[in-house]
Amino acid sequence: MAETGARVLVEAIARRFERFEPPAVACREPDGPLGWPGYGAQRERAARATGSDESVVCGRGVVGELEAVLVAFDFGFLGGSVGQDAGARIVAAFDHARGHRLPVISLVASGGSRMQEGILALSQLQRIAEACLRTRREGIAHIAVLRNPTTGGMWASLAAGADVVLAQPGAAVAFGGTRVRDPRATGEPFTAEGKFADGQVDRIVDDAELPGVLAELVRLLHPSRLAGPPEPAPLPEAPDVPDLPASGWEAVSRARAADRPRAGWYLDRYFSARFEISGDRAGGTDPGMLCGLGEHAGRTVAFAAQTGTANTPAGFRTAARLVRLADQLGIPVLTLVDTPGAANGAEAERDGAGPAIAELFTAVAAARVPVTTLVIGEGGSGGALALTSPDRTWITADAYFAVIVPESGAAILKRDPSEAPEVADLMRLRPQDLVALGFVRGIAR
Structure with missing residues (x-):
């Protein structure tokens, strides 16, 4: 052409x-x-x-x-x-x-x-x-x-x-x-x-x-297709998990299991068609943050989904770009949370990890369209929280959310790494704990 x-x-x-x-x-x-x-x-x-x-x-x-x-x-x-x-x-x-x-x-x-x-x-x-x-x-x-x-x-x-x-x-x-x-x-x-x-x-x-x-x-x-106030994105269907974890460490282990459904599994079942956007417009991409627009039950829904990796600054900026675009066009947003935490090495610091996470926090907080979140795996610290809706969050039975991963929690407390399971229990990070604490609305089944 x-x-x-x-x-x-x-x-x-x-x-x-x-x-x-x-x-x-x-x-x-x-x-x-x-x-x-x-x-x-x-x-x-x-x-x-x-x-x-x-x-x-x-x-x-x-x-x-x-x-x-x-x-x-x-x-x-x-x-x-x-x-x-x-x-x-x-x-x-x-x-x-x-x-x-x-x-x-x-x-x-x-x-x-x-x-x-x-x-x-x-x-x-x-x-x-x-x-x-x-x-x-x-x-x-x-x-x-x-x-x-x-x-x-x-x-x-x-x-x-x-x-x-x-x-x-x-x-x-x-x-x-x-x-x-x-x-x-x-x-x-x-x-x-x-x-x-x-x-x-x-x-x-x-x-x-x-x-x-x-x-x-x-x-x-x-x-x-986008006329009128947008209705919140419906929750995706979660896999059938018959029981809840008995301990905090069991919740962490389930979330880290290799055979647990990941973001692609949810997106494939949720959308009849979807278009992924790529990149933060500032020089970076992050394959661990899937962002785009899709069609669900005849409606357009924007999505930002973590894939279980430690997201880079480019990933957070791309997600912020997606949320701002959805807000501009009046499209509801679905976010899928699954990360052990933000990348924290020297390269991530040089690329502006803190400002990038802050940018995503701000985009979600400023959104006039409804943002719906489903925690589908690891919810590790601020890298997970930045993508999480403040008031419309659910969790699956094979996921957890914590202020930090238990191993890092043990290190902060100057405890032996072998004590990470005990720290996980103290954190009350299981799905049922998060419901009781009022952090999530419920457990998706």
Whole structure:
């Protein structure tokens, strides 16, 4: 799709696509607002080559079964660069999406701001960022697709801040394009794959998959499905455990059992379809924190699920990103708690473990949508508590929750490691203890 025009790309994704009438722009000088020599002729040649009168095509169409607004860049038109006309079209498209409550899909292939229009082109980044913010505040989702290439201002002002970011395999993605950055700066950090590895892209999607993935996301995120106050996410079904643990150490042992169901087991049974987001947008990913959006009984539910590992700062930041996104769009949240605690080595400290956990605590505390938590395994200290709802938490019969894992508790008390089972009993960390203490609402069966 990278070599085709914007209209061909849009037709592959959307049915019944109707272009918007371009908004009026004040300056209509042949060579642009700067009087750049030959600029008018350049535009005429680009129009003949692409069949478009600008670098972006904006309109609305049916993606899957629901309508969306599409903003499609044509790299063949002056490198997909953005000047006053293109900027005005993008802003108008977001305004239309807000007024008609439709999600936005940006199909980006751009070298950045148009040099021939100077500072008036660069200033479009501010206007586009403002339009994105206004739309976000209205609870309208924005999905960006990074095509080849996506560099400069359109990566920084339009695409990178989208709610969900997809990327074409092999696409060049970077703030600095190849002609302006250090020529020695090459390789994976400047590719879609590098951005995915660094937590800045949610998924790499090839051309054949793209229409189906976009249809799924539009269905999950369409405002028509998210109207009204969100009801709390129902609890997942828990495995049948006939009896409760007789001791604290038995509760810990059950939670650590290799054959106990993990997050994937619960998510597979809970959702009929789901889309996982990836990365904290700040350079990191954590496979031990599964986050995304799914469909449960015809409703969209956001999820953040620990997989039993010690989560890194990137994991906590990704979960915070998920909770904020759900709150912005009015989607209830389900969290699955299962971690022995946060990673606490030197690398985690350098990456900001404390601020990352604080960010997740704040996101959960600030959420206006209901957050429902099920503790499915180990509930170890603040790394588990940060993902836990303050008032809607349940626990399974093969889980526990404690101020710290018993072994570390024994160390703090300067007791022999062999006394960890006794410490576990003193902690009252069993499911039935947590019900009696009022920490959880009940035991899921």
